[in-house]
Amino acid sequence: xxxxxxxxxxxxxxxxxxxxxxxxxxxxxxxxxxxRNASMFDSNCGASERQVIGTGTWLRNSLVxxxxxxxxxxxxRGGTVExxxxxxxxxxxxxxxxxxxxxxxILGPKSADPGLLLLDVSLDDEAADATVSIVxxxxxxxxxxxxxxxxxxLIGLLAGTPTELDCNAWAVARLRGNACGLSxxxxxxxxxxxxxxxxxxxxxxxxxxxxxxxxxxx
Numbered sequence: 001x002x003x004x005x006x007x008x009x010x011x012x013x014x015x016x017x018x019x020x021x022x023x024x025x026x027x028x029x030x031x032x033x034x035x036r037n038a039s040m041f042d043s044n045c046g047a048s049e050r051q052v053i054g055t056g057t058w059l060r061n062s063l064v065x066x067x068x069x070x071x072x073x074x075x076x077r078g079g080t081v082e083x084x085x086x087x088x089x090x091x092x093x094x095x096x097x098x099x100x101x102x103x104x105x106i107l108g109p110k111s112a113d114p115g116l117l118l119l120d121v122s123l124d125d126e127a128a129d130a131t132v133s134i135v136x137x138x139x140x141x142x143x144x145x146x147x148x149x150x151x152x153x154l155i156g157l158l159a160g161t162p163t164e165l166d167c168n169a170w171a172v173a174r175l176r177g178n179a180c181g182l183s184x185x186x187x188x189x190x191x192x193x194x195x196x197x198x199x200x201x202x203x204x205x206x207x208x209x210x211x212x213x214x215x216x217x218x
Contacts, residue, residue, distance in 0.1 A: 053079035055101055063087025063115040066094065076103035076132060083117055084108050085170045090115030099124045102131040102217070107156075107171045109138025109210075117171040123217070131217035134173055142169065142204045142212045146182040148197030153179040155214060179216050 051071055053059055055078030062084035066072070072094050074081060078101030083094075085108060096105065096119060105119065123130045134155060136142050146153045155173040182200035189198040206212050 049073070050075045050097065052077055053081055053103060055079060058082065060084065063090040063092055063117060066090075066092055073097075075099050076105070077101050078103055080104040080106065082106040082108060083171065085111045085114035085117070087115035088113035091118075092116070093118045093120065095120045095122075096132075097122055097124060098127075098130045098132045100127040100129060102129060102133075104133045104135060105173075106135045107137065107169075110170045114170040119171060119173040121173050121175050121216075123175075129217075131215060133213055133215050135211060135213045136169065136171075137211050139169055139210065139212055140206055142206070142214075144180050144182065144202045144204065144214070146178045146180065146187075146200045148178075148199075151177055153177065153182075155180070175216065180214060 050073040051059075052075045057079035059074075059079065060082040061069075061071075064087040065084075067087065067090050072092070074094070075097045077099045080103055081096070083106065092115065094117065098121065105121070107117070121132065121134070123132070136156065142156060144153065144155050153175045155175070156169040156171055178200075180202070182202050184200075187200040187202040189200050191198050204212050204214070
């Protein structure tokens with residue numbers, strides 16, 4: 001793969017696996033840490049109580065709504081939370097606890113003025129039926145990675161250009177452990193440096209619906 005400048009000189013491009021393991025992936029993860037409690041809209045929000053989304057409840061928020069309300073913590077208990085990407089210049093970190101009866105998280109299609117949403121999803125260890133469906137809408141593909149060194153799963157990668165990786169993804173979900181069961185049998189692996197564990201990568205392709213749903217449970 002090559003990249004051209006206006007002067008038509010060929011510049012070597014990075015393969016997706018090099019980009020994921022290399023600097024661009026590190027940059028994304030650094031951005032996630034910086035954005036843990038930060039918003040370019042308002043970085044002075046105080047801590048808020050967790051909002052419970054119970055059975056039959058459907059909550060829909062845009063990034064602008066979240067930034068204005070400072071509501072960053074949710075408990076999913078049988079309901080649905082839908083996130084809208086509208087909110088240019090917003091970088092928000094939202095925490096989701098999946099409790100009894102689980103629920104659904106919907107990431108709507110990428111709008112013309114999207115922000116960046118970082119979801120920290122955790123499952124309640126004491127709830128036997130804590131299962132969550134994570135739905136990405138308006139995407140052609142979706143990348144899931146598992147890094148054994150950090151014991152972390154990332155669902156969704158931010159694309160560098162409109163043709164690379166998950167070009168329509170505007171949100172990334174992070175879960176502890178190998179939440180999607182990636183292995184040598186069902187994924188591609190990239191060897192780590194200095195005998196570190198490999199990075200597993202799996203690509204999901206959307207059908208005609210333009211929607212990808214991953215179900216994660218205990």
